[in-house]
Amino acid sequence: MLSLQNVSKTFDHQKAVSNLSFNLKKGETLGLVGQNGAGKSTTFKMILNFISPDSGKIQFNGHPLMAADLNLIGYMPEERGLYLDMTIEQQIVYFAALHNYPKRKTLQNLDYWMNKLNVKGTKKSKIKTLSKGNQQKVQLITSFIHEPQLLILDEPFSGLDPVNTENLIAAILELKKRGTTIIFSSHNMQNVELVSDKILMLVNGVTKLNGAINAVKDQFPKNQIYLEGNFESNDLKAFNGVQAISPSYPGFILTFATENHARSAIHELKKNYYDQVTGFKLLLPSLDSIFKKVITTEERENEKNNNCR
Amino acid sequence: MKKTIIVAKSLFTRRIKRPNYYWMIFAPILLVLIGLGCNHFIEQSNQNEHPRIAVVAPQQVKTEIIQQEKNTKNHLRFSQTNFKSLKQAKSRLNNGNLDGIIYIKNNQLTAARYIYKKQAAASENVTKDLNQILSSVKIQTLAAAMGLSLKQVEEITSPVKISLSSINPKQDQSDHREKMQTISQFVVIGGFLLLTSYISITGAEIGREKSDHLIEGVLASISTRNYFAGKMLGVLFLLGFQIVIYAGIAILVNSLLPFFHQKALFNLSFFKGVSIEYIILTSLLMIVAIILYILLAAIIASFVSRTEDISQATSVVASLILIPYLIGLIASSNSDLGFIKILSYIPFESQSIMPVRIATETASYSQGWIALIISILAMIPLFDIASAVYQKHIFKYSNHNLFYNLIH
Numbered sequence: 001m002l003s004l005q006n007v008s009k010t011f012d013h014q015k016a017v018s019n020l021s022f023n024l025k026k027g028e029t030l031g032l033v034g035q036n037g038a039g040k041s042t043t044f045k046m047i048l049n050f051i052s053p054d055s056g057k058i059q060f061n062g063h064p065l066m067a068a069d070l071n072l073i074g075y076m077p078e079e080r081g082l083y084l085d086m087t088i089e090q091q092i093v094y095f096a097a098l099h100n101y102p103k104r105k106t107l108q109n110l111d112y113w114m115n116k117l118n119v120k121g122t123k124k125s126k127i128k129t130l131s132k133g134n135q136q137k138v139q140l141i142t143s144f145i146h147e148p149q150l151l152i153l154d155e156p157f158s159g160l161d162p163v164n165t166e167n168l169i170a171a172i173l174e175l176k177k178r179g180t181t182i183i184f185s186s187h188n189m190q191n192v193e194l195v196s197d198k199i200l201m202l203v204n205g206v207t208k209l210n211g212a213i214n215a216v217k218d219q220f221p222k223n224q225i226y227l228e229g230n231f232e233s234n235d236l237k238a239f240n241g242v243q244a245i246s247p248s249y250p251g252f253i254l255t256f257a258t259e260n261h262a263r264s265a266i267h268e269l270k271k272n273y274y275d276q277v278t279g280f281k282l283l284l285p286s287l288d289s290i291f292k293k294v295i296t297t298e299e300r301e302n303e304k305n306n307n308c309r
Numbered sequence: 310m311k312k313t314i315i316v317a318k319s320l321f322t323r324r325i326k327r328p329n330y331y332w333m334i335f336a337p338i339l340l341v342l343i344g345l346g347c348n349h350f351i352e353q354s355n356q357n358e359h360p361r362i363a364v365v366a367p368q369q370v371k372t373e374i375i376q377q378e379k380n381t382k383n384h385l386r387f388s389q390t391n392f393k394s395l396k397q398a399k400s401r402l403n404n405g406n407l408d409g410i411i412y413i414k415n416n417q418l419t420a421a422r423y424i425y426k427k428q429a430a431a432s433e434n435v436t437k438d439l440n441q442i443l444s445s446v447k448i449q450t451l452a453a454a455m456g457l458s459l460k461q462v463e464e465i466t467s468p469v470k471i472s473l474s475s476i477n478p479k480q481d482q483s484d485h486r487e488k489m490q491t492i493s494q495f496v497v498i499g500g501f502l503l504l505t506s507y508i509s510i511t512g513a514e515i516g517r518e519k520s521d522h523l524i525e526g527v528l529a530s531i532s533t534r535n536y537f538a539g540k541m542l543g544v545l546f547l548l549g550f551q552i553v554i555y556a557g558i559a560i561l562v563n564s565l566l567p568f569f570h571q572k573a574l575f576n577l578s579f580f581k582g583v584s585i586e587y588i589i590l591t592s593l594l595m596i597v598a599i600i601l602y603i604l605l606a607a608i609i610a611s612f613v614s615r616t617e618d619i620s621q622a623t624s625v626v627a628s629l630i631l632i633p634y635l636i637g638l639i640a641s642s643n644s645d646l647g648f649i650k651i652l653s654y655i656p657f658e659s660q661s662i663m664p665v666r667i668a669t670e671t672a673s674y675s676q677g678w679i680a681l682i683i684s685i686l687a688m689i690p691l692f693d694i695a696s697a698v699y700q701k702h703i704f705k706y707s708n709h710n711l712f713y714n715l716i717h
Contacts, residue, residue, distance in 0.1 A: 045525075070530050074529070075529035082523065085323060085326075085327075095526070099530050143526070
């Protein structure tokens with residue numbers, strides 16, 4: 001469906017994206033993560049041909065993007081923008097028409113998605129009368145009303161409250177079930193974990209992580225154990241290498257200095273606390289902790305390089 | 310093409326729903342109406358300033374004088390009050406209730422006296438009119454005494470009619486040229502107003518979509534070139550609609566004015582003699598110039614990054630229109646200058662200068678059509694340039710102001 005091979009882009013002698021490569025098949029979802037200025041939006045703009053890459057190849061359905069392909073793509077930019085004087089219906093019908101999507105089907109889909117995303121107001125409400133959150137929902141509907149094959153969402157969760165975030169996650173999962181290929185950027189790792197099959201992390205335009213979520217997690221030490229049983233938190237401090245103990249109903253999460261410490265603790269639990277333990281699990285690292293670890297490592301390396309100079 | 314039309318239709322329908330579009334259309338008409346109205350009221354008030362004159366004379370003579378005043382065009386207003394004596398009338402004159410008194414003693418029209426207080430009441434026009442009225446009354450009185458019929462009196466007093474036949478037709482042409490010169494000045498001013506409006510619309514359309522970041526969502530569905538073409542076409546739809554409205558108003562006014570004694574306000578015969586070719590050529594030059602200027606406005610608006618830059622973008626192009634506007638006004642009084650001749654063929658300038666040159670007969674219609682063709686030819690590469698600049702800069706944002714972005 002979508003393939004990027006060794007794509008690079010430089011602005012004013014500064015690499016925005018460097019040798020980026022990934023493939024997305026039909027129905028897959030990719031979460032693009034990274035700090036501000038990491039190159040996420042630049043990547044989206046190159047996919048949409050807003051800007052041309054300096055090198056590398058971008059292909060959609062096996063060929064470079066052509067004008068006709070735009071009918072099969074939906075996009076919600078990071079900077080939100082709507083025609084404030086238009087009604088919701090006018091706005092959606094206009095954008096759907098620009099994707100060659102029939103009006104009758106647009107109106108049917110609009111009813112469905114307004115209800116699904118709980119948009120306050122009617123189809124005849126003017127955009128300028130809507131709250132910021134509802135405007136964002138309208139913009140989101142605009143991006144996929146025409147049932148695109150590929151949906152690109154730049155920071156779709158930003159500015160949404162927890163309830164609306166949940167609605168959006170449900171919408172993305174439904175589109176995914178319908179076979180839409182989705183690529184989105186986010187700073188919220190929990191949301192990325194909830195909806196993505198794959199993750200790609202950019203740091204200063206360079207790919208630091210790329211692959212299926214579990215495969216990426218497997219690359220990092222599993223130094224946490226979830227433990228349930230007849231324990232007091234003080235009893236757990238006795239394990240070698242324990243750094244933190246946090247309650248997680250109905251049990252605890254124990255964080256160890258290394259994966260070896262965690263594995264030794266499991267061994268000990270099996271051997272010495274067999275009667276007290278009702279359940280335990282070696283936890284995969286969270287995307288949040290992986291993100292922080294990659295950024296911290298990168299910052300340390302940069303600092304080291306600067307000191308060497 | 311289908312998407313281009315969708316974009317154009319969307320722009321058109323959004324804009325025609327806005328009251329400021331109608332203000333743009335009707336403001337010049339309103340200005341003309343206000344101008345004509347003011348002129349009408351000034352004429353009315355001038356009429357009210359005609360001196361109020363009392364006639365103190367035997368009843369028969371007084372009636373004849375007042376009747377004669379009504380029958381002639383003059384600068385006088387006669388009081389209907391019957392004054393018993395000159396003293397009574399003088400008292401009103403002193404109070405300021407009258408401006409003058411015509412006093413005739415014992416039917417002695419030849420010994421009439423005109424008494425006034427202020428010099429303005431005895432201007433040359435007033436005394437001339439008084440003389441004329443009294444002379445007419447005298448002739449009629451004498452004719453009646455001699456037993457002459459009204460027809461005989463008219464025959465004696467009617468002036469000899471001289472049929473004018475000039476061997477030099479240039480005089481007629483000179484009148485026509487003067488008329489065309491006035492019309493060409495209207496063209497220059499009207500063109501300036503039109504151009505300013507459409508530059509402002511284009512600047513706002515292109516600049517606002519970019520500064521509000523609307524453009525990214527839109528251009529994910531249509532190619533930049535097609536979208537740009539759609540925008541330009543939408544602006545032309547607005548222009549077409551404005552022309553249709555003006556044509557409708559012209560037809561309506563033309564058919565309704567005879568019922569409203571239009572001569573009191575307008576004299577449409579002024580426009581008689583303006584050739585259809587002149588109207589068509591001038592209109593086409595103006596339409597092509599609007600296209601050229603909206604393309605220029607689009608180029609500059611592509612560099613806008615912030616909402617506050619939009620007005621700067623439109624004012625840059627609007628200031629450029631001042632050049633042909635001023636040269637057009639200069640040309641209306643001196644259209645034979647070398648640089649004016651050259652500029653009348655140059656796109657962006659010809660729409661203001663060529664109509665003036667044709668009106669003042671320093672350029673022929675063929676030269677006008679050549680200027681039009683040059684402008685049309687300039688339109689094609691300018692569209693390509695504008696489209697390329699738009700494509701290159703529409704996603705570029707900068708924290709600097711517009712002028713910095715234009716230079717760098």
